[in-house]
Amino acid sequence: MxxxxxxxxxxxxxxxxxxxxxxxxxxxxxxxxxxxxxxxxxxxxxxxxxxxxxxxxxxxxxxxxxxxxxxxxxxxxxxxxxxxxxxxxxxxxxxxxxxxxxxxxQNADELAFVMGxxxxxxxxGHIARQSENASASAAEFGRREQLRGGDAAAIEEAQKLGAKVGVQAYLKDFELEADQLGTIITYNAGYNPLVGAKFFDRIPDPGDKFLGTHPPNEQRVQIVLETAAQLGLAQ
Ligand SMILES: [Zn+2]
Structure with missing residues (x-):
């Protein structure tokens, strides 16, 4: 699913x-x-x-x-x-x-947390930042291939690979950033992000794969706990 x-x-x-x-x-x-x-x-x-x-x-x-x-x-x-x-x-x-x-x-806090x-x-601005990262990385990979004397097709392949690498490089960071700000939004909206983050207990943990697209759930929960502590929210 x-x-x-x-x-x-x-x-x-x-x-x-x-x-x-x-x-x-x-x-x-x-x-x-x-x-x-x-x-x-x-x-x-x-x-x-x-x-x-x-x-x-x-x-x-x-x-x-x-x-x-x-x-x-x-x-x-x-x-x-x-x-x-x-x-x-x-x-x-x-x-x-x-x-x-x-x-x-399971409750309003979980809904609020996912929405936050x-x-x-x-x-x-993650969609825009992602496309900026993809463009910059595609250009860099293309330029390197050109310097190596690659032909037009090789340069195009290098640019495609560069775009993928550029996107991949920040995916986990973006997720953790969204968890951090999502915790603040949830809290300010009147819900409890610590209760809301229990949602993580029920979704598959991607683990810490090097090329994985999401951080391990443990890391995500950690960000929520730290942010909640900064907001003065007791665990
Ligand atoms: Zn996300």
């Missing part, structure tokens, strides 16, 4: 966006009338509080960017548990939760 919460950012725009069936704002979404989705109201409250706090954090950033978050529900009942951040065609930040993701959260993490990716 793929979850964008644990997927690398560069996959967010491709792999995850394809899964969107039809989306709706939390205010219009009432969940399942049979009561199978008791968290619909909670999700609406979390969306309002986290969305407002994410906007505040976003406006504080030196990088000029659109801070009007849209938080949506993917209505496809068969979509796997997933939450991700992307930009629409106008550069407006969009955070999408699938219904099974909402159901898989996704919002933090946008606040920190």
């Amino acid at each position: 793929r979850r964008c919460f644990v997927l690398p950012l560069f996959l967010l725009l491709s792999a995850c966006a394809q899964g969107v069936f039809s989306v709706q704002s939390p205010e219009d979404w009432l969940g399942d009338a049979s009561g199978a989705e008791p968290t619909a109201q909670t999700f609406q409250q979390v969306s309002q509080a986290v969305g407002a706090e994410a906007r505040k954090q976003c406006l504080k950033q030196p990088r000029r960017q659109n801070c009007e978050f849209r938080i949506l529900v993917d209505l496809n009942p068969r979509a796997p548990a997933n939450a991700y951040q992307t930009l629409d065609e106008n550069g407006q930040p969009v955070i999408v939760f699938t219904r099974s993701m909402i159901r898989s959260a 993490h996704e919002a933090a990716h946008h606040v920190l």
Whole structure:
């Protein structure tokens, strides 16, 4: 099962966006009338509080960017548990939760934590920074291949490899940055990030693979604990 919460950012725009069936704002979404989705109201409250706090954090950033978050529900009942951040065609930040993701959260704090993490990716400009890293690394790899006397095809291959390396180099850092700011957003929005981070206990741990896309869960929990301690939050 793929979850964008644990997927690398560069996959967010491709792999995850394809899964969107039809989306709706939390205010219009009432969940399942049979009561199978008791968290619909909670999700609406979390969306309002986290969305407002994410906007505040976003406006504080030196990088000029659109801070009007849209938080949506993917209505496809068969979509796997997933939450991700992307930009629409106008550069407006969009955070999408699938219904099974909402159901898989055990409380409002977990929902807030996942939402805070996704919002933090946008606040920190990760999509733009990732594409800058990819371009810079592609240019560097291409230049080196040119110096070695490579032909046009070899230079193009080198640039492609460079773009991949440039993205890969910062993926783990970006995740930890998003966990750190996500903890602050969660807390300021009125939720407990220490309770919210229990979500990590239920997602697969990628371990510390050298070329892995995500840091080990232990490292992520550590960042949450440190940030929470700085906020004066007792464990
Ligand atoms: Zn992330």
